Amino acid sequence: MPELPEVETIRRQLQRNIVNKKINDVVVRWGKRLEPSRSKFIENVKGRTVKSIERRGKLLRINLSSGWSIFVHLKMTGKLILKRTGTEPTKHTHVVFKLNGKYDVHWEDFRKFGFLKLLSKEDADKYVESWNFGPEPLDPSFTFSKFKMCLNAYPNAKIKPKLLEQKCIAGIGNIYAVESLWSAKIHPLTQIKDIPEDKLKKLFQAIKRILKTAIADGGTSADNYFDAHGGEGKYVYKLKAYKQEGKPCANCKTKIIKEKIGGRGTAYCPKCQKL
DNA sequence: ACCTAATCCTGCATGC
DNA sequence: TGCATGCAGGATTAGG
Numbered sequence: 001m002p003e004l005p006e007v008e009t010i011r012r013q014l015q016r017n018i019v020n021k022k023i024n025d026v027v028v029r030w031g032k033r034l035e036p037s038r039s040k041f042i043e044n045v046k047g048r049t050v051k052s053i054e055r056r057g058k059l060l061r062i063n064l065s066s067g068w069s070i071f072v073h074l075k076m077t078g079k080l081i082l083k084r085t086g087t088e089p090t091k092h093t094h095v096v097f098k099l100n101g102k103y104d105v106h107w108e109d110f111r112k113f114g115f116l117k118l119l120s121k122e123d124a125d126k127y128v129e130s131w132n133f134g135p136e137p138l139d140p141s142f143t144f145s146k147f148k149m150c151l152n153a154y155p156n157a158k159i160k161p162k163l164l165e166q167k168c169i170a171g172i173g174n175i176y177a178v179e180s181l182w183s184a185k186i187h188p189l190t191q192i193k194d195i196p197e198d199k200l201k202k203l204f205q206a207i208k209r210i211l212k213t214a215i216a217d218g219g220t221s222a223d224n225y226f227d228a229h230g231g232e233g234k235y236v237y238k239l240k241a242y243k244q245e246g247k248p249c250a251n252c253k254t255k256i257i258k259e260k261i262g263g264r265g266t267a268y269c270p271k272c273q274k275l
Numbered sequence: 276a277c278c279t280a281a282t283c284c285t286g287c288a289t290g291c
Numbered sequence: 292t293g294c295a296t297g298c299a300g301g302a303t304t305a306g307g
Binding site for chain 1: 276277278279280283284285286
Binding site: 074 | 299300301302
């Protein structure tokens with residue numbers, strides 16, 4: 001599933017390949033998760049030029065020459081793929097942006113959870129606000145004291161579901177929540193008030209380190225993810241807990257186990273990550 | 276404040 | 292072989 005490192009990888013690839021390219025045509029093959037209506041979307045995108053691509057958490061924002069923005073959330077199985085001009089859509093291609101230059105951009109999503117949303121500049125800024133994202137974990141302004149203060153507002157909450165909430169920190173999903181907790185040796189069900197300061201610090205550092213490494217590796221192709229060039233996310237070879245159930249813990253050789261926590265599959269080492 | 280379950284959807288694994 | 296069932300989950304929402 002695309003999380004911060006995967007979305008950032010796609011953002012960089014789009015930034016490199018479609019900025020200053022004109023959108024000559026938009027083909028909508030399935031418009032249920034597209035706003036506004038199909039005709040208004042096409043009308044307001046066609047003929048515009050891509051100016052820049054931004055990311056906030058897992059949300060992508062494609063800024064157009066008109067000042068309007070297309071927001072893209074890939075959710076579970078969404079993809080934005082650069083394909084040679086004129087490449088035919090596949091079964092799960094929902095929208096094709098036909099651009100000047102070498103590439104078209106195809107939006108594919110076989111599970112159809114993701115969405116595209118076109119908004120004017122004014123509405124776009126409000127829309128980003130409405131998400132109430134926590135800080136960007138790789139922004140220098142994201143400090144340990146900010147992280148700690150935000151979490152301490154929820155002393156009885158369990159750490160893992162809280163990390164997935166985007167509220168104290170933006171962009172973390174199941175893969176990186178599981179990996180960060182393994183690295184900091186914290187049981188995913190630990191209540192925030194029961195995490196000692198030094199372990200919380202370890203968690204903070206693990207999140208930064210793991211996300212940075214994963215971006216450098218082009219994300220994690222553990223589920224359905226491939227980058228905008230169809231490339232593999234190499235962090236999949238560095239996973240220590242996610243999808244490692246049944247395998248020996250890299251730290252202590254105990255078998256990694258998996259259980260459902262907050263309705264989500266959660267892998268951890270029962271020996272290193274004690275409650 | 277905190278938890279659970281349902282919702283959106285399809286591919287894939289399982290079982291008979 | 293093929294058909295039915297159920298599981299997976301990011302984010303939101305409803306209800307306890």
